[in-house]
Amino acid sequence: MSGFTTTGASVFTDIEAIPKGILFWRSLTHWIGGMGIIVLSLAVLPILGIGGMQLFVAEVPGITPDKLHPRITQTAKRLWGIYVLLTVVLTALLMFGGMNLFDALCHSFGTMATGGFSTKNDSVAGFSPYIQYVIILFMFLAGTNFTLHYFGLKGHFKKVWANEEFRNYTFLILVSSMIIMAALFFTVGLPAEKSFRDALFQVVSIVTTTGFVSSDYLIWPFFAWFMIFLLMFTGGCAGSTGGGIKMVRIMLLFKNSLLELKRLIHPQAIIPVRLNRKSVPQNIIFNVLAFFLIYIIIFAFGSLAMSFLGLEFESAVGATAACIGNIGPGLGIVGPVMNYGLVPDIGKWLLSLLMLLGRLELFTVLILFSPAFWRR
């Protein structure tokens, strides 16, 4: 489940002792999961009208909300093409950096699907800086809306940059990395390049919900890893393979809060939320707010359940946040250099459910539990 949902939370204590064939399958589950997500987020979810997703794909050629069948295969094929292409390029670049084919393929799968299974016990910490930078770049790409890649390949770079979500995504990653880098540089005393690389790597890995690890962020200052924890909630762009709440929703939430203040000042005025210079319908904002609410509720109750199973505070909270956001490593005993092996069985099942909930954008699964769904 951790594989297919591209979470990347592992129960293996010693990964390297496992036969290579199994490891390859483990990484392949990520890759297949990633393909599934692309179709899901660009084609299936918008039609179900979930969490305001219909909005974000409106610009993709070929998808109209009322007709699922005719052009979905076409779009999917195109986006899968990009996905495969990026995977191939990444594999080549990694082999160029001295990895063998097996490691390169597994890491490419893990990166492009924003999964995070590695074939090494210490994830990518043991590889050269070159490889780490390559992985940073491709994690970043995997966390971007795939339709933007499509535009990028067609040469519409302006259109890519005009996308507000993409700009905020880039901005968020850069600012958080800078802050953490400063913290590492000044308080821990790591060399500049190393603190830059570690900070950037961890931030990109968490924001895109990949979960690769290049250093143990739990030994960083409280402040730095608490920031990492908060970033677990953001997620990549909509229409990417990343999980979490998703950038675009966070943006809408912020914008809506600011407008709410404005509405209080001018109670008579009707001020719509705008995204990419288009006004967003009220019911989408409503959906996004409800999504955020459910996300937090599930997070809170999930953590409570985990703490009932005996995990201490940080581990319970970290594991839940990491699984619902499809990231992988959490905090405490499920932190980056640890694994989920210590979690009791019921806890593992619960976390599996959370991964699925997070992956399918909550509503899709929750609706199965709603009595109204089964009636009639």
Next chain:
Amino acid sequence: MYPFKFNPIIKVIGILLVIESLFMLTCIPFSIYYGGADLVPIMISAGITLLAGMVLRAAGNKYDPQDIGRREGFLVVSLTWIVISFFGALPFYISGAIPSFTDAYFETMSGFSTTGASILRDIEIVPKGLLFWRSMTHWIGGMGIIVLSIAILPFLGFGGMSLFFAEVPGPEKEKLHPRIAATARSLWGIYALFTAIMIILLLLGGMNLFEAMCHAFGALSSGGFSPKNTSLANYSPYVQYVAIIFMFLAGTNFALHYLMLKGRIRKALSGMEFRAYLLIILIPALVITISLFFERGYRLEHAFRGALFNVVSIVTCTGFANEDYMLWPRYAWFLIFLLMFAGGMAGSTSGGIKTVRHVLLFKNVSIALKRLRHKSAVIPVRLDNKPVSAEIIHNVLAIFFLYILTFGIGSLILTATGLDTISSVGAVASCLGGIGPGLETTGPVANYAHLHFIAKWTLSFVMLLGRLELFTLFIIFHPAFWKR
């Protein structure tokens, strides 16, 4: 220039300062009775406050009730708490009982916002007159909150608050002035009545007058300052049960008390919010009772009392303690932590997100799921059989987001000052909800003294934010507020 008038704002704050100085004088009997070490500082502070109040009152002389509109309302409410806390901190600062001004301000803001977070390491060495003032800030804060929530917030069209008071005879949306005074007076009457009853019950339980008054002030305002280092832990079970009952009452909508006293008991108890409030208290209390009984081997009565006391104390955002919940099993204090976000009923003196908002949020979730299924159906959220407008639901959702966001960013700032994560998270959740004790090093047997001064100012701000329901304060920072 500015799209609002400063005159009435200054005038109102001046009047409130004069009132504050009069309240300060009420500490004098206790100060003299217990030796009078703090008599002079209290007199000086009262003098300064009185003088400042008179000056502001005179400065804002041309006052016309019609001048107070929405923007003036927002500004008055926010500034009042800030300014009053500034003058309220004077007795502590001048007497030297709290030598740092940051600490004194924190303590006073904690008092007026009825939070109850303290930076005092040893409470009992502080002169009694000052301790009385400390508890008095709670009581005044509680009165302020009642006015705020029944009169001012609905008038400002805020957070759907207008909804919850539809049944109270009183403020109409358009006119702030005419009936607020009447409503406020009847609710203050209830507040004062309960305080008096509690004082008498505590006196019967063997407390002296000073302690009884301080604890009654702390309970009814859902504040939580105690004049004892161990809070209520060393008092008899009788005293603790009395405290539980009055904390519970303080977390109930005062409009319900009003209905009860008028004899309309059925109507008062049938509300959805009240039932939810009961459940939010009883279920966790039961879970924790069981856990303490089986896992910690407490006697049944002790387990029940410990669980109920702390749950009520946290849900109503009071923050009294009768034992250290950090020593409980992990999940029990994690439950306590989650309850910090609950809050009591709207229209009470408690803080937090408030029960009615939770009710609306949960109802909205189930309806959102229904809407997915039946896309075109228009299903309104209902509360007490009345449909709730989409606008209010929207507002409640927005407050929820802002609450969580403030919590996240506040915790981040605290960790940046070097505090460990659990303490930071606990401190922010606690201050935002107006509770008092947080987790770990800010927990019930600890205090906030060791925090970095940036952390203390952040928390003071967070307390105010939580108290003013976020929007009231945030709005002042919005550029559009200062433009026409």
